[in-house]
Amino acid sequence: MQLAINIIVLAAIYALIACGYVMIYRVSRVLNLAHGELMMFCSYLLLTTASMFGGHPVVAIVAALVLSLLVGAFVYVFLMRRMTGEMVLAAVLTTIALGVLIRGIAILFWSAQQQYPITRLGFSNMTFALPGGGRISLFAALLIATTALVYGALFLFLRFGRWGIRMRAAGQNPLLAAQRGVSLHAVYALTWSLATLTGALAGILISLDSGLDATMVTIGLKAFPAALVGGLDSLAGALLGALIIAFAEVMMIHYVDPLLSDVVPFLVLIAMLVVRPWGLFGTKEELDRV
Amino acid sequence: MRMKIAVAAMAVAIAGSASAQDAYVVGITSALTGPPASTYAPAMEALRIYIDRVNTNGGINGKKVNLVLLDDSAEPSKAAANMKRLTTQDEAILLINASLSSTYAPTIGEAKRASIPLLFAGGVCPNEVYPPADPLQFCTTAYAATFDSRGALTFVKETAKGEVTLGLAAMAIPLSRGEMEFAQKIAPEFGFKVAGLEVIPPPTPDYTPFATKLKDAGANWVFSWAPWVTQVRTFEALRRLDWKNDYLTWAHLEAEGELQRLKDQKLFVIGANSLYQDNLPIHQEIREAVKKAGAKYPAEQMSEGWIAGMVIEAALKGAGWPATPAKVQESMQALKVDLKGLRGGPIEWTKDNHFRTKQFYRVYRWDDAKKAIVVAKDWYSFDVK
Numbered sequence: 001m002q003l004a005i006n007i008i009v010l011a012a013i014y015a016l017i018a019c020g021y022v023m024i025y026r027v028s029r030v031l032n033l034a035h036g037e038l039m040m041f042c043s044y045l046l047l048t049t050a051s052m053f054g055g056h057p058v059v060a061i062v063a064a065l066v067l068s069l070l071v072g073a074f075v076y077v078f079l080m081r082r083m084t085g086e087m088v089l090a091a092v093l094t095t096i097a098l099g100v101l102i103r104g105i106a107i108l109f110w111s112a113q114q115q116y117p118i119t120r121l122g123f124s125n126m127t128f129a130l131p132g133g134g135r136i137s138l139f140a141a142l143l144i145a146t147t148a149l150v151y152g153a154l155f156l157f158l159r160f161g162r163w164g165i166r167m168r169a170a171g172q173n174p175l176l177a178a179q180r181g182v183s184l185h186a187v188y189a190l191t192w193s194l195a196t197l198t199g200a201l202a203g204i205l206i207s208l209d210s211g212l213d214a215t216m217v218t219i220g221l222k223a224f225p226a227a228l229v230g231g232l233d234s235l236a237g238a239l240l241g242a243l244i245i246a247f248a249e250v251m252m253i254h255y256v257d258p259l260l261s262d263v264v265p266f267l268v269l270i271a272m273l274v275v276r277p278w279g280l281f282g283t284k285e286e287l288d289r290v
Numbered sequence: 291m292r293m294k295i296a297v298a299a300m301a302v303a304i305a306g307s308a309s310a311q312d313a314y315v316v317g318i319t320s321a322l323t324g325p326p327a328s329t330y331a332p333a334m335e336a337l338r339i340y341i342d343r344v345n346t347n348g349g350i351n352g353k354k355v356n357l358v359l360l361d362d363s364a365e366p367s368k369a370a371a372n373m374k375r376l377t378t379q380d381e382a383i384l385l386i387n388a389s390l391s392s393t394y395a396p397t398i399g400e401a402k403r404a405s406i407p408l409l410f411a412g413g414v415c416p417n418e419v420y421p422p423a424d425p426l427q428f429c430t431t432a433y434a435a436t437f438d439s440r441g442a443l444t445f446v447k448e449t450a451k452g453e454v455t456l457g458l459a460a461m462a463i464p465l466s467r468g469e470m471e472f473a474q475k476i477a478p479e480f481g482f483k484v485a486g487l488e489v490i491p492p493p494t495p496d497y498t499p500f501a502t503k504l505k506d507a508g509a510n511w512v513f514s515w516a517p518w519v520t521q522v523r524t525f526e527a528l529r530r531l532d533w534k535n536d537y538l539t540w541a542h543l544e545a546e547g548e549l550q551r552l553k554d555q556k557l558f559v560i561g562a563n564s565l566y567q568d569n570l571p572i573h574q575e576i577r578e579a580v581k582k583a584g585a586k587y588p589a590e591q592m593s594e595g596w597i598a599g600m601v602i603e604a605a606l607k608g609a610g611w612p613a614t615p616a617k618v619q620e621s622m623q624a625l626k627v628d629l630k631g632l633r634g635g636p637i638e639w640t641k642d643n644h645f646r647t648k649q650f651y652r653v654y655r656w657d658d659a660k661k662a663i664v665v666a667k668d669w670y671s672f673d674v675k
Contacts, residue, residue: 002498002502002531003499003502005498006496006498006499006502009496009498010495010496010499013495013496014495103323104323107323107327111328111331111586111587112322112323112327112328112331113328113332113544113587114328114518114519114522114544116551119551125530127530127531127532129532135530135531135532137530140496140498206495210496210497210523210526210527211519211522211523213325213328213519214324214325214327215325215492215493215519217493218325218492218493219493219494219495221493222493222495249499250499253499253500253503254499254502254503258488258489258490258491258499258500258503259462259489259491261491261494261499262462262491
């Protein structure tokens, strides 16, 4: 039972992070390699808002999430927008530079120390016993619920929402979408905002569960294979990819060698690239353009 | 504060060459940024505060000390470039490494090429400082491979009530893994059964799978010797799984604050530095200096850097003026520094021993009744031969 819970929790973490990669790639064809850094940055924002709104933890969390939306929009408007019309590679390299910048800023403002937002917010991370003998912490359970909620909301938004349809249109054929009156810059800014928000949700919940430091960046990177295995332009694929990676990782830890858990996501990724380079649910033509 | 350090480092670097003849130049490469920075940045801030105080009080032998502090982000290539600059451009007479062990090889190489003594302060002591020591390498850092495991298992043996099934947790870096493999090897000498060794990769989103394995293996004691993040997250994951046994871990800089945060009576930290709850005069002195300097890190994390400062001051004093790397090395080879209670005994170096002649340990834990950190086992020592 505990193994199953461990797999689901890890899959939820990877899935929530991976959907940020997928959204940006699906709409703008940009591989955002600063997603882990943005996730960490937004988690650190919670530390600041927790200090500002000391006695009001919910306000602090909401403020951090609103700031995350703004950070995403800011990154697009002041950085990625300048990359419009440039080679995709240039945009990807820009995100790498952005990541380096964010890492420096985080250490400069919040120091290199291990931080615990949960203490500042005055929460406690209680654990629950589940039928079958398994246990789960409050924030791990919230992470699973949030992942389910985010994916459900995104499916509905992209299928039925006016801006969701515009996002899909911009992703499929930006020229045609623009000719039909869709404001591409507004769509891209919204996409960066939402992707940063989902990353922030993951980062905040992970840091509430187990603490926050600069290594969160690498956790962001570890979720990348989940997005690729599922297909870089498919949200459903990211969900399945996260489950596959988490299953392989937890099984490797428990039955083979914990050391291999670090490489197994990339082994699965290599296997997928050999067999089906565009991922489980990815679009073959789209991947050829990377 | 980091900006201040950077500006100060730049200013010193610019002035360094010109003032080399007028001051003791001490060159440092340290992981001030990068994932392991939380271990090294507080120590270097403490060292800077200590040396600033020395300079304000008239310097050493009437001369100021210039610290040239360079960031290597825990990357070997940057550490090598830093060392090259410190030896050729800044003309340092003493080099310091406060970074990950992966930066040691290029650092040692440069120090040997330039024949400048190299002090490890904040990072783990390399084998070359133990007897018979390399003439150029010295170490003030509290933790020591193999000694720490012996110290830890000695405590477990004395404290455990009944049979011990020992679980071990390491971070997947050579040093931590090697030490835990050593503990695994010597555990039977103490009569312990080993439940398993979990080697955990550094960026792990969820420690529960590793903790699950330790719990399922039946560990009733767990010992972890790794960077703090691995130690504490493994412990917290075990507690979330309702594992109620004893956990012993290394008292890194963060230990005191973390014991107060976790308030768990069965979490023990073993270390070579005294904690500030002892409230010794030296602790008060450090607290005041840290407050006056407006430091970014709390006083409780300053011991390693402060001890390095005391040793550097003594070494330069012994070298006299004008100082050369050879004179500093000579001074360091016969050095005894009273640490005023920051550790269980002095740092004493001889020609063959550049670590210390005795390694002291103390164990602390949280006490619910006293609502404070208490000593679980007072100072005990091992001879270093």
